[in-house]
Amino acid sequence: MAILNLSPEAQTPLLHEAIEDSVDYKGRPVYRPNSGGWRSAAFIIGVEVAERCAYYGIGSNLITFLTGPLGQSTATAAENVNAWSGAASLLPLFGAFVADSFLGRYRTIIVASLIYVLGLGLLTLSAMLPSLSASDCHKTSASLSCSPPMLQVILFFFSLYLVAVGQGGHKPCVQAFGADQFDGNDSKETKAKSSFFNWWYFTMCGGTLVALLLLNYVQDNLNWALGFGIPCILMVIALLVFLLGTRTYRFSIKGEEKNAFLRIGHVFAAAIKNWRTSSSSLTSEEEARGTLPDQSSKQFKFLNKALLAPNGSKGYENSCTLSEVEEAKAVLRLVPIWVTCLVYAIVFAQSATFFTKQGVTMDRSISQGFSIPPASLQSFISLAIVLFIPIYDRIFVPIARWFTGKPCGITMLQRIGTGIFLSAVSMIIAALVETKRLKTAQEYGLVDMPNVTVPLSIWWLIPQYALFGIADVFTMVGLQEFFYDQVPSELRSVGLALYLSIFGVGSFLSSFLVSIIEKATGGNGHDSWFANNLNKAHLDYFYWLLAGLSAIQLTAFLYFSKSYIYNRGIPV
Secondary structure (H helix, E strand, O other): OOOOOOOHHHHHHHHOOEEEEEEOOOOOEEEHHHOOHHHHHHHHHHHHHHHHHHHHHHHOOHHHHHHOOOOOOHHHHHHHHHHHHHHHHHHHHHHHHHHHHHHOHHHHHHHHHHHHHHHHHHHHHHHHOOOOOHHHEEEOOOOEEEOOOHHHHHHHHHHHHHHHHHHHHHHHHHHHHHHOOOOOOOHHHHHHHHHHHHHHHHHHHHHHHHHHHHHHHHHHHOOHHHHHHHHHHHHHHHHHHHHHOHHHOOEEOOOOOOOHHHHHHHHHHHHHHHHHHOOOOOOHHHHHOOOOOOHHHHHHHHHHHHHEEEOHHHOEEEOOOHHHHHHHHHHHOHHHHHHHOHHHHHHHHHHHOHHHHHHHHEEOEEEOOEEOOHHHHHHHHHHHHHHHHHHHHHHHHHHHHHHHOOOOOOOHHHHHHHHHHHHHHHHHHHHHHHHHHHHHHHHOOOOOOOOOOEEEEHHHHHHHHHHHHHHHHHHHHHHHHHHHHOOOHHHHHHHHHHHHHHHHHHHHHHHHHHHHHHHHHOEOOEOOOOOOOOOOOOHHHHHHHHHHHHHHHHHHHHHHHHHOOOOOOOOO
16 A cells, blocks of 8 residues: 655645745744744743833832932932833834834844843943942032932933833834734634733733832842843843744734835825815715725725826826725724823823822831831732733633623723723722822821821722722723734734833823923912822822813713724735
């Protein structure tokens, strides 16, 4: 009896169908059993844990280093922290552009990791340099002024922004590359992809907890060089782990010669040109000829112009392809969702600022001689996320799936809207707690005694922190999945960068809002809402304002969500 002696390469296609639009690291077709899925995603998730641990190991305690070894004032240090944080949140837009237009996600991750390691290494070196000494101080007419060595300052800030650049290339690409390991055309892997975003955020918060609990302790109680050096070592290990998974990864391939940025740019350029050429919008005759793909396109008459180009006396002819115009529309549809989530980002910024200031004034004692650091309550946000994500993924989603029949239980926009609602509730709770704190201060005659502890336990703040965490499980994870899923496949890194930019812009808007309210409510002998003496301030008014803005935001979000048309597989 004859025996067929087929090579593994010849046998595989008979047993398993190749995954469309994906190849392995050598450009060969990939097959489901031996590539992608959770096996590949595990390598990438491990990288994210290390990166988040490194990032928050630097950022969460940055103000302490600036006001300590670098000798900056609190105001100057706060400005520098905000500037760095804002830059770190917006740089992913540039990193995603480089990845999606030139290097690809895999190579961008490697380059960004190398920059990250270099920045952390130089940061460690800057912490090892001699800091303030008696010779660095000189007496002025008012006080003793100290300044650190200029070399240390220059090296530190150069290193700090190098870390921001590395994070800018690393952050959007790693998550997009991880989601690329699941085939959206397969029902089983589609469910796994939705679950991936949940567990991605779960592990990311785990890395954040490690940074908050361990690295901050090392920095405050041992030394800064070790506190910066550990994140550097973690990023080296993360890069090695990422490279180890190379043979299992799926790499998306581009279906057209022109990259997505050029295609979409060409659509907008053609639309502008044709808009200027034409004296009126598209006619019903042109619609009847089938120029417009469907009635929903009437919402985008400006972009529909890109489908038509002047052709002398003949009127118009096709300028851009239908798929290119639909691609541009898909990106444009994201704008209202992006805008209506900015208030959520403003609310998100309060947990690390005014919540902490509230905690400073409250009773923080657990036992005699030990008090809770007020900033440590931020851990309850991460803890709530870590505890709730398994509940969401293993209990909520299956139950919702049974009712709705949707693979993810609820839609991405429903998930985001739920989180926005919860964030509004958290602001209401925060306002009520602050009102109680102010009344307690009045009852005990402490209004003019800001340095005396208000006899109200700091545990009253836990509900607003915990609700913040649960809101993040809905909105933050929902935004990640939404901005990944609803852009052309070649622009998915940019999609995730757009999600991150919401919080970068939100951080700047929060600072702007505080500045405006400070000027409007203060002056002429009046205490502003943010007076240094919190017993005379009105953080409760600010929280009520944010709750009102959140309600307006939710109304606008629901309006745009209702008319949003989900993009199910944009041709690229």
